[in-house]
Amino acid sequence: MSSSGPLQGIRVLDHGHVWAGPLVGTSLSDLGAEVIKVLSPSRSSGVSMAGKVMPGAAGGASQVDTTDPTQYHGYERGKLGISINLAVDEGKGLYRRLISVSDVVVENFSPRVMPSLGLGFEDLQKLNPGIILCSMSATGATEGPWRDLVTYGPSLGALYGIKSLLGYHDDPMPREDMADLDPTAAGHAVFAILAALEYRARSGHGQHIEMAQGESAIQRIAEPIMDYLFNRRVARTQGNRYPGVAPHGIYRAAGDDEWISIVARDDREWAALTSVAAASGHNLGGSTFATLEARLAAQDALDEAITAWTSLENAMNLSRRLQDAGVPASPVMNAPALAADDNFHALRRSGMQLGPDVKVTAEDIYQGVVWKLTKTPGGIQRTVPGTGADNARVFGELLGIARADLDGLHERGVI
């Protein structure tokens, strides 16, 4: 199970469920760690909603088809799969042995679950003083009125004020986002784990990372929060507009549901934008929009004037002309357009190696490793894990448990 990634030699126990937790494990695997997905023998901890398994989730199958390219996508790929019943003493005993040979544990249960199993941080630390436990609850493990709220990413985003800002400028009702709260929390957890590994490399000490997912997600709305703290102004939905920049929008292009995003951040970019428009016979110049102040004051008229021009243009063709003139612009890409896009392919193929257990080609993998480490590229180590598929490898090879004893554990429902 060797990899070239920067986390080669790091072993992770992954109890993540739904999205945020599992994505942490997959990220660490993409970076070269050996990630062991810990599932209960009785039920999968992957997402199963109304009987339909989400793509990329461990689905409770004991074996996964390693030649099926869809199994290399999503947020469970790259892991070994084991099953342990943590509710029985024998299962806890096995788990404690795993802790003593592991580096990182990731869980996103509600705050009371791990301690109630006798597997709180203090318990783990006694077994392995270098262990790093990353606990990702929704609202945090310390006392507070929201501590035991039941949430999903989208409702947590609503609770923390993030959702109130996403929508059209002329209608305060929020629109659904793309549920970015989970991956935002996952990214912060990965960063914190890497920092804890760095501290451990210097000191030998592990530690407990206690994370409220809402508190990691709220960082990105610091701007309206600071505005409220300074000026008591309560920001609401603003469409695609952004304070202090105009134009800053997504405009209709020629075709069915085709759109182009355009931003002019300063007078130079605005002048370049007007010259591209002029070259196709559209006048955005003149005094109405000459200064940023004027453009900010007349954004409806500005957006209308730009739309009158862009709605006649092909989004990609116009984006290229604007980019040639030094103006930030891009078509609004959809999945078919991205699937045919050279840049998307260059990105997903860059900095990715395939492990020996991978039975598809890099061509088949549309979600690559997003961190491009030029000397130690990460990679895809394997498919999504089957429940208990790697019991023999982990309990047998790693812990040295004899075959006959493994059979007994299996018969007693411990694994």
Next chain:
Amino acid sequence: MPESALSGLKVVEAGDFISPAYGGKLLADLGADVIKVEPPAGGSIRKHGPFPGDDANIETGGLHLFLDANKRSVTLDLESSEGAQLFRDLAGWADIVIHNIEPGRLERLGIRYEDLSSDSPALIMSSITVFGYDTPYRDWKGSALTATAASGLSQRIGDPGKAPLWIPYCAADFQGGLHGAIAAMAALQARRATGEGQHAWVSIVEVLGNYLGGSGVPAFVFGGLTTTRAGTHMPGFYPWEVAETADGYFEVITMVDAQWRRFVELMGNPEWGADERLQNRWTAPAWRDELDAYWHPWMKERTRAELWQVFRDNHIAFQPVQTVDEIVASPHLEARGFWQEIEHPVAGAYSTLGPPFRLSATPWELRFRPPLLGEHNADVLGGILGQSPAELERLQSAGVTV
């Protein structure tokens, strides 16, 4: 006082606006010594605001005050050959350079990884790009809005027939900073094993498209699925939507059948609860308007506070859409000691956001206030790079520093 996780780590932050500043903040708040290199007139973050009283001042912008605590500020005109040389010298001191200078400009200024690492093989450079470092669109200009559009995410947010939406307040740039910081820290782990530094980079478009799942490409390639926008609803699952109440909005989502049944029971177990179209959450979106009509009136007659209490009592995951003032007043964040107070010579005392995560042995910490523009020129250019006071004065009058 406990040691910090990143004590002793030397970081140079350079570039424009939010992404390098957020990456630098993540490192600085865990104890790294982050030197922020700014143009002599100050970086764009200082000019953006929001400003107290809307009174523009490069020392009091809200984004700057949030992003730049725990950092030192040095001004360098990278467009001058002397400024670029001082930057190369500073990179020689650093463990990590994190930046979002466009690949073409980096080359023109002579500060690519190859230029900086020739005498410093242990150097790590993390480049935050929009479209990639060595990819076909590497020279395309980008911003948070255009990156969100280019990633596939926007296509899936907003109303059918109306303009797709970005994720507001430059969420894309925060993602860039976060993943640039992850790349840097991962390279640091590799350096522990090999002793060698390296160049690492991320693309914001790829982070949004692939890490946040916005591209939709795997579902399209393998399943022929094209997802489009459904306004206040998430396509493909029910219920997953924003609903109106008497005094604002509520996020209505659950993936647990028992929660949905409890919700229906709360309304007095109406007959429609047995409507078979409601029994399969994957096919239910086809009748979303009719199904919504069953329970939207019940929500509209009640306030968020009433609904919240009922849902909490019944362990249902629906949550109120709270506004920015409400989250600032949250008793929960108060109980967790989330908000931080900082004293600043120009802005006065102000509050800012607290930690995104808590480390038990090496706490996240605001050790010192955000720097004034160029406040550490003498410390850094003199103390670290050994420039004499006379030389510093000459650099200043030549416009290389402030």
